[in-house]
Amino acid sequence: MKFKSAVILRNEHNESTFGASKVLEKKLKEFGLTILSLDSIENGTVVFTLGGDGTVLRSAKLLTEKDIFVMGINFGHLGFLSPYEFKEIDLILKKILIDDKFSIVERRFAEAKDEFWKVYFFNEFVVQRDVPSHVIDVEVRIDESLIGRITCDGVIVSTSTGSTAYNLSAGGPIIDPMAGVISIVPMMAHTFFKAPIIVSSKRKIGLKVIPREKEKYFMVSDGNVLMNYNEPQEIKISDSEKFLKFLCTDDRDFFKIVHQKLSWGVRNGVEHDDGF
Structure with a gap:
């Protein structure tokens, strides 16, 4: 070339x-x-x-x-x-x-959306509490099956590429970026649901965020704060068709x-x- x-x-x-x-x-x-x-x-x-x-x-x-x-x-x-x-x-x-x-290595984006908006992320998508002294509840679903409801500071959903970023800092696993999986990491969970979950990137992930007493929480995509909420919100996360080509020796x-x-x-x- x-x-x-x-x-x-x-x-x-x-x-x-x-x-x-x-x-x-x-x-x-x-x-x-x-x-x-x-x-x-x-x-x-x-x-x-x-x-x-x-x-x-x-x-x-x-x-x-x-x-x-x-x-x-x-x-x-x-x-x-x-x-x-x-x-x-x-x-x-x-x-x-x-x-x-050299070789060309393709790394894929994932997407997060609700009925009004959609964002693409390369490393991670995060829902996180806004007030340090409060927690949020997050229901996690995989392909419509309820995995559990987590009382926590937030949840990180990371691509394979993003496993060495915020995911790693929060105790998530290092993942081979060619693996084609997604990591779900609870942040400072107050329940028995503490361990990361690794799922195929072909699966659909659902997060239902339920703030307590209408406390604010925010969403972050690749380090960019998207918006603050104080109402329950349902987010759907999946693989996307977008990818980036890296040039590697x-x-x-x-x-x-x-x-x-x-x-x-x-x-x-x-x-x-x-x-x-």
Whole structure:
């Protein structure tokens, strides 16, 4: 595959991405690529994001309608969606623009909706209490079967891709992003229903939020607060047809990234890999 154009999206709140974007633009032009703005993006374009996973998420919904390829360069913290470091940029560009040593990995969005609105999320959809001293009740259904009613601070519904984001922080499992499942994680549950539930992404998930004494709660999609409610609300969550294409060099693997980012196998600051 021959790439002819590129877009550079950077986290404008991170000053170090400004100089890096200029360096990257110069290098891409040396390889013969045309630098486009997001408004003039076209099929076959590579989008380089300079920032953290939030930068990828902010651009994700803009990049699903065309044949676009995303490569995340990490200037943030963990960076599971942006696994590359800028110090690697020369080697990365050589692999994808000269050696053709890359693969295309598709990651799918999920959708949440009620009768009036619908949103797409890449990592997670969350319903959460608004007042710290109060709880909410959430009924969880899988394909119309009632699983239970949870008294909790909230519920996180995560895609496989989002398992290393808010889901992980709330005690949810790390999931292979190729698994095609959805994780349902109660937050600080006050009932015996505490453990995460993993279901196929082909199933339909229903959440009925029941606030106590009309206390407010809010909904969040990929870190963006959507709205506040104080009335019962029913949300339907399912897989979607939208997906994002990531450009990955052949030396990068999800579990290698997990090992590096979470320092698994590191004792006393020294990495250990004894093999099998």
